[in-house]
Amino acid sequence: MKVSVGITTLHLSQKSALLLLLATGLLGFGGYDYVQQSQAVDNAVAVQATITDSSVDRMDGGRGIDYEPEIQYTYKYQGETYTSEQVFPSTGVRTYSDRSRAESVVESYEPGTTARAYVSPADPDDAFLIRERTPFPLRAITIGGFLSVIGVLAGLGPKNPGQQELRPANEMQSAQHETWVDSHGETLHRLSKQGLGVCFVGFWLSMVALVFGLLNTPGEFGGPPQEIQAELLGPIGLPMLAGFSFWVGMILSLCLYGGWSFAEYQQLRRRLPDPKPPSPFRHPSRLITILGTEDNDLSEYGRRVRRTGWALMIAAGMTAVLVHLLYIAS
Known part of the structure; x- marks a missing residue:
């Protein structure tokens, strides 16, 4: 498959095309989540929330054991009462490989206590507790950028490298050193x-x-x-x-x-x-x-x-x- 990019033409194999498609997806999702988190952090207003439940959930996955801080809380905004379980302003779930790090997040939110939550005026039913961006978007962008570089390099390379035939060994002079x-x-x-x-x-x-x-x-x-x-x-x-x-x-x-x-x-x-x-x-x-x-x-x-x-x-x-x-x- 040929793809024209400016003055250059990429010769993409099926593997290279799939790699670039995956890279585009990671770049798009990472960029979208980064923008969404940035807007949530910049535009959110503080409200008082009541913690109803908090715990650390153990998640057994294919890559090992992760721990997710789970906090449930209620809050009021403009006279309406809402319930949320979102800790960070991200569409994804943030987990930790170290249980103590997840516990350090939960220990500040004991059930029955009050805490500060943040609400986006444009989406008041989607509050969060910790006003900081998660590293996931930048990781997705980094991986997507790396994969896109590999895909582009594969498309720029010659079609059939590594197929050169060799001269017989007896025709070659031995190396001097x-x-x-x-x-x-x-x-x-x-x-x-x-x-x-x-x-x-x-x-x-x-x-x-x-x-x-x-x-x-x-x-x-x-x-x-x-x-x-x-x-x-x-x-x-x-x-x-x-x-x-x-x-x-x-x-x-x-x-x-x-x-x-x-x-x-x-x-x-x-x-x-x-x-x-x-x-x-x-x-x-x-x-x-x-x-x-x-x-x-x-x-x-x-x-x-x-x-x-x-x-x-x-x-x-x-x-x-x-x-x-x-x-x-x-």
């Missing part, structure tokens, strides 16, 4: 694959041990959810420490594989016939297109580029997840 990675390539390859396999299995075994540790913790599953104080070498702390170590091990193994694979890519690139195409690692549009192409549709050179790129991208993504979790824990 053999690098350390070249001379120890087989060892690095073997260690990276073995390390990745061991750390992958170890990580999931540690997660199973963590679940058993939580099941055997009194009060966590048999009654109201409680915040767990885990000892470092206890039935919960030890699996978490092991899972952290194995996660870091997977990142290091992927980086080791990426380094070896990049050295292999450089050797294959020497066998490309002249004139050589631009390096995908210096032209993101080419790299994105190759990453989205199946192995069967690529030459040996293209498959090496694809595997190198995916290894480094997955390592970068896992590192970002680790940094985010450490930030939340701090």
